[in-house]
Amino acid sequence: MEGNSVAMKGREIILGILKNGPHTGYEINDILQTRLNHFFDATFGMIYPTLKKLEAEGLVTKQQVTQTDKPNKNIYQITDTGMTVFQKALREPTSDDILKSDVLMRLYFSEDLADNDICTFLDEEIRRKSDKLAALQAQLQTWLDQGMTETQRITFDYGVASYNATLAVLKAARSKYNI
């Protein structure tokens, strides 16, 4: 039906982040939540087990750091093997993106719903997307200061454009209801 390419998964994505310097699981989550949030979802429940597996496979190494004022932490660093694995994955053919929108699904099926309910859905989504757009835009300057590649800029612009375009449709739809 489609090509047999396989998307980069948590494994490769964590390797990619580690490629630019050693990090803790907590920091990896932070990067994922702020800069990649509009095209990837991360949870600690995925990050820590993946880091453990990566270490067992020899793709990363762990360094334990004892801290007195804060909890102890584990700093992970990518190995040469890890680097090779990542570089190979990066060059595979790309695969289709995957979008699952619960709100669009509700709208699709909402013919027997009251206008009031539909407006609640729309309002919720407008709020959510506005917040995400604001969060993304808020850290552009920091990102630029810390070093943003040209291709990372594309991912940023993509996010902003996507949020703006979909927000416009959502708001236009919302304005047709007198509630």
Added chain:
Amino acid sequence: MEGNSVAMKGREIILGILKNGPHTGYEINDILQTRLNHFFDATFGMIYPTLKKLEAEGLVTKQQVTQTDKPNKNIYQITDTGMTVFQKALREPTSDDILKSDVLMRLYFSEDLADNDICTFLDEEIRRKSDKLAALQAQLQTWLDQGMTETQRITFDYGVASYNATLAVLKAARSKYNI
């Protein structure tokens, strides 16, 4: 961290399609691939087992139809219990949408990639999105003729807007490379 709402899954989505009339698994796939394609991914490997579970739970009933010119088929119809389950799910609080973009991921990490490789990624994605946009727009008239609700129109407009906005960013990025 976030609300505890749970998105509608394959189960509820199939019930939703069956709510508007009986269908075979094959037809359900068709609807999903054409009208909901931009916000939901369906495969036969998910549809048939789900239909089986739904039948076991008494939410749908199966009617076997023997055909001579084509393979036999099973027509599924929603039951009253199925209807109740669906209507309840529809009224739950909505949850965040989920986007996983392999291409944006590659772009994010592509600093050590040659311009040539980046262009390949961009071209692939432009092609894919153009095709999907064309496919979506191509069946607007059929959809309107067969009966499109106002809220379904929102999901259509959302798709078109999203494709157009992201295509614009992709094309602008592509035009910066002289390849």
Added chain:
DNA sequence: CAATACATGTAAGTGGTTACATGATTAG
């Protein structure tokens, strides 16, 4: 005095995906 930032992990579950298996008819 509550929330947030810092920090790491496990166990159980699940909602799928991928690959395989089968096969007739029709259109180009």
Added chain:
DNA sequence: CTAATCATGTAACCACTTACATGTATTG
């Protein structure tokens, strides 16, 4: 002769998700 349309299913796998468990220091 090839591809597409019609049509249904299973088995194995797996990458996560959800929920739980634990704790300090700082900020408002």
